[in-house]
Amino acid sequence: MNAQAEMHHPANTEGISPGVGTVQARDVSHTFEASGIGPTIALSKTSLEVRPGEFVAMVGPSGCGKTTLLNAFAGLVIPSDGEVLVNGSPVAGISLDVGYMFARDGLMPWRTALDNVAFGLEVRGMAKGERDDTAAGYLQLVGLGDFLHHRRQELSQGMRQRVALARTLATSPRIILMDEPFAALDAQTKLEVQDEFLKIWEQHKRTVVFVTHDIVEAITMADRIIVFSRRPGRIVGEFINHLPRPRSASALRHDQTFEQLRHDISSCLTAHSTVQKT
Ligand SMILES: Nc1ncnc2c1ncn2[C@@H]1O[C@H](COP(=O)(O)OP(=O)(O)OP(=O)(O)O)[C@@H](O)[C@H]1O
Ligand SMILES: [Mg+2]
Structure with a gap:
């Protein structure tokens, strides 16, 4: 399945100022200029638009720039090229309207x-x-x-x-950025916390951008799953998740749509993960 062909319809944002709750990247590239080791191109020409109240998951090989992109949304990294907008305005430093959760509890x-x-x-x-x-x-x-x-x-x-x-x-926060927030948990606790978070999210419908290496987690949680290529990361796949809500992490495992999506995302990821031999 190539879900890239699917159209996205804007959410009903009547009565809310334009852009509130949105997260956008326009042609964002980022190169780290670390002293001594030369430049690292982390991210290449990435464009993404997350609608208010949408739950988007990002998956991709290690080092493809997922954290870099989240950091750009959070105002912690200024991209070398392109533009990031949060709540409809260009990101200028850390915003109190954005929550950020990491794998380490901090x-x-x-x-x-x-x-x-x-x-x-x-x-x-x-x-x-x-x-x-x-x-x-x-x-x-x-x-x-x-x-x-x-x-x-x-x-x-x-x-x-x-x-x-x-x-x-x-x-x-109107916007929640999450970088592998449940990666440190054992399988059972992970299911429990995923369900708790889903329940809370389904009540409040905040915009969520969620990075994970766990495809099953991505499908359990997200409305849309974005697949990145190996570094320099660019978007190589986009999958709309039509599984009905409310969802339960443990109940979904036997669903046929779930299994098909898992297969499609996994194939896309594998095709764009391996280092090309020249
Ligand atoms: N502060 C930094 N200085 C120099 N290079 C960096 C810095 N932060 C990240 N990088 C490099 O940028 C690339 C992307 O890193 P990033 O942390 O965004 O990847 P990631 O997709 O989040 O990976 P993972 O899945 O392993 O967390 C990597 O090659 C990394 O070495
Ligand atoms: Mg990371």
């Missing part, structure tokens, strides 16, 4: 789970009582209502990632 070990989740709200000037209530609510949502006062070392890896997820959600 929790502050001296802070409790509650204080980690409340941190972003504190930075935004929310009063203590209100931010603690909000943070506790999000921790409950990810199943950690009994662990508000535990510190990082007192939490399992799965729990730490759940705290990181609650921290990302707590500031209600």
Whole structure:
């Protein structure tokens, strides 16, 4: 199946300012000029448009520039060429309207789970009582209502990632960037956290750009899956995922559409992953 032929219809954004919730890359290329080792072309002429409330997953070989592109959306990398726009405006530094979650939990070990989740709200000037209530609510949502006062070392890896997820959600970012957020989890915990996140996302429908090496995860979560070639990364495939929602990570595994999509994405990825022999 070549899903690239499918048309994308703009979401109904009536009443919302134009561009709010969108993430766009226009002809973005990026070369790292690291001293001593010469330039590395990470990304080549990549164009992508993510609609408000859309869940897009990006898959591709290691080193093809996925993190670089997320960093460009987050304002952490200024692309050497092309343009990135978030909420309809060119990215100029880090935006408070964008949440970013990594594979590493990045929790502050001296802070409790509650204080980690409340941190972003504190930075935004929310009063203590209100931010603690909000943070506790999000921790409950990810199943950690009994662990508000535990510190990082007192939490399992799965729990730490759940705290990181609650921290990302707590500031209600309109756009959520996720870089292999569940990669460090064991298979069972991964299924549980995927389901929790899906449930939350289905209620709030934030724009999500999600990087993963796990095709099954991409199909479970996303509306659209983008496949990148080996470095320098460029988009070589785009697959629309018509699986109905709400979805459940564990229930989907036996679905025929799911299996077909997994096969198609996997073939596309393999065809563009291997190093060409000249
Ligand atoms: N700060 C940097 N300085 C120099 N080169 C870099 C830097 N960050 C990334 N690169 C290079 O850019 C290329 C793309 O890196 P990037 O982290 O975006 O890949 P990725 O697709 O996220 O890979 P992975 O799946 O392994 O996380 C790699 O070749 C990497 O070596
Ligand atoms: Mg990466």
